[in-house]
Amino acid sequence: MKSNFIKKLSWKKVLMSFYWLIALLIIVDQASKATFLYLEATKGPHFQVAVINNFFYFTYHRNTGAAWSILRDSAWLLTLISIAAATIMLSYRIIKRKELPPLYKAAWALVIAGTLGNFIDRAFYKLITGVPGVVDFLHFQFGSYHFPVFNVADMCLVVGLFSLIILSFIDENKSKNNDKIAKTEVTKDE
Numbered sequence: 001m002k003s004n005f006i007k008k009l010s011w012k013k014v015l016m017s018f019y020w021l022i023a024l025l026i027i028v029d030q031a032s033k034a035t036f037l038y039l040e041a042t043k044g045p046h047f048q049v050a051v052i053n054n055f056f057y058f059t060y061h062r063n064t065g066a067a068w069s070i071l072r073d074s075a076w077l078l079t080l081i082s083i084a085a086a087t088i089m090l091s092y093r094i095i096k097r098k099e100l101p102p103l104y105k106a107a108w109a110l111v112i113a114g115t116l117g118n119f120i121d122r123a124f125y126k127l128i129t130g131v132p133g134v135v136d137f138l139h140f141q142f143g144s145y146h147f148p149v150f151n152v153a154d155m156c157l158v159v160g161l162f163s164l165i166i167l168s169f170i171d172e173n174k175s176k177n178n179d180k181i182a183k184t185e186v187t188k189d190e
Helices: 004-008 011-017 019-043 075-095 102-129 152-189
Strands: 048-052 056-063 134-142
Touching: 011 019, 011 102, 019 056, 019 102, 019 134, 019 152, 075 102, 102 134, 102 152, 134 152
Parallel strands: none
Antiparallel strands: 048 056, 056 134
């Protein structure tokens, strides 16, 4: 006999919740970092593989700070900030689960997954490998400019945050347009 929980469970609700996306992105992030930890162990630190010469490389790098090495060597502080931020965002996401449109749910999933992916590195990788820092490996070069090396979790954070910003602007413009339409209808009725 099926439990009440399983009876109420629908695949559409599961898919549209986007909680699965958080788990999937964390798995992809950690698997990619594990691959580069293995390569670092076999090829040595600071190795680089050219994917597209003078443009895209796989470059093993440990970042002990946040983006662009902000707060370098403050792992404990960044770990606390990461877990606090993830807890707040996940709590918000759970509380608003029935109100948020699917695109917002997907964007929040990206941000939460990115935050948790880098939290795992900060909290556990020194214990596991003896070396502190977030594992970065995606490296782009534009002429003589080398963009800071980053990882899958960083991509999730950036894409998710930009998506939330864009969605907020779209909703704000819709709200302004609806207000204008409502004011226009009121003046026509008078």
